[in-house]
Amino acid sequence: MASLEQKRSARALVAAIILLALAIAVVIVSLNTGTIRLSPASIWRTLLGGGTSDEQLILFDYRLPRIVITILAGIGLGISGAVMQGVSRNTLADPGIIGIHAGAAFGLILFVSFFRTMEGPAALLIPMFTFAGGVVISIIIIALAYDRYKGIIPIRLILVGIAVEAGVSAFTLFLSLRLDEDTYSFTSRWLAGSVWGRDWINVWALLPWIVLIVPIIYFRSRSLDLFALGDETASGVGSQVTRNRLFLLGLAVALSCASVSMAGGIGFIGLIAPHIARRLAGPQHRHFLPIAALVGLLILVSADTIGRSIFQPNAIPAGVVVAAIGGPYFLYLLLHSKPNTRRNH
Incomplete structure (x- = not known):
């Protein structure tokens, strides 16, 4: 047993080192990607405090904030997806699919209706609005998925979430059509998952959520492992199933909503990252949660870099x-996971 645990730990460590090296390489490429190209030597010199004023402007005012946002949001989305799959015992669960992102979008629509900007000190309030929207939708979903005798039924949680997501998205679209042209343009870019125009104030708005919530989730990884055994078995070994499920769901909602508040309505990372991490590091959450964070980071930074480089100047x-990657992957998982999902529920 100890030997198996050591093998899993070593396997997770190797995967983490490889993913971290890939992430660093992608970040370096991303720093050099844009309308104005900077050589690796120029980037290094500017990061060390040198470089011309134009190079400092491009790197520190435009590219670095955008890259840091994608790093933080990728981590948040990867971890929140892993938690959603753990508490629901469904490998097809994802914050975007079950309606959490729709709630965050609703919160953002309310924000831009009042403030009409993402810049300045008001940007610090954006995660609060998106979190509030996510919490409201989560409460609705949990209330509809709750059974007075069985507690929260995982499969009902997924199905109710999909239905609520459709309704909230339609209402959000209706509200966005009532905005003025400039605000609607900004909202449309956000809903499409654009990180264009992010500033350091946006980084500081997101950073505390990632720094505070991710460690808490990691230290509760044993509770996530127990959910895989089933509610009755988990209760039998002393786990407070409903309480732990609600607590971890709340953390996942907060992490997901804060991430999409700055990175936009990006789906599928919460679905893909845990699957890849589980294949690389095994089923125990303390092993694959850090890997899911790195995979989410790598996917989002790579997607932003590809979007900026291949289709220049647009x-x-x-x-x-x-979405171009995640859509087909979701269909693949749907086709291959359906029998297993039925057996688990």
């Missing part, structure tokens, strides 16, 4: 690139 949103 960059496409990172969300569109992720």
Whole structure:
């Protein structure tokens, strides 16, 4: 048993090192990607405090904030997806698919209706609005998925979430059509998953959510492992199933909503990252949660870099690139996971 645990730990460590090296390489490429190209030597010199004023402007005011946002949001989406799949015991669960992102979008529509900007100190309030929207939708979903005798039924949680997501998205679209032209243009870019125009104030708005919530989730990884055994078995070994499920769901909602508040309505990362991480590091959450974070980071930074480089000078949103990959992958998982999902529920 100890030998198996050591093998899993070593396997996760190797995967983490490889993914971290890939992430660093993608970030370096992303720093050099844009309408104005900077050589690796110029980037290095500017990061160390040198470089021309134009190079400093391009790197520190435009590219670095955008890249840091994609790094943080990728981590948040990867971890929140892993938690959603753990508490629902469904490998097809994803914050975007079950309606959490729709709630965040609703919160953002309310924000832009009042403030009509993402810049300045008001940007610090954006995660609060998206989190509030996500919480409201989550409460509705949980209330509809709750059974007075069985508690929260995982499969009902997924199905109710999909239905609620459709209704909330339609209402959000209706509200967005009532905005003025400039605000509607901004909202449309956000809904498409664009990280264009992000500033350091947006980084500081997102950073505390990632730094505070991710470690808490990691230290509760044993609770996520127990959910895989089934509610009755988990209760039998002393786990407070409903309480732990609600607590972890709340953390996942907060992490997901904060991430999409700055990165936009990007779906599928919460679905793809945990699957890849589970294949690389095994089923235990303390092993694959860090891998899911790195995979989410790598996917989002790569998608943003591809969107900016291939279609210059007209960059496409990172969300569109992720959807182009995630849509077919979701169908693949749907076809191959259906029998297993039925057996688990």
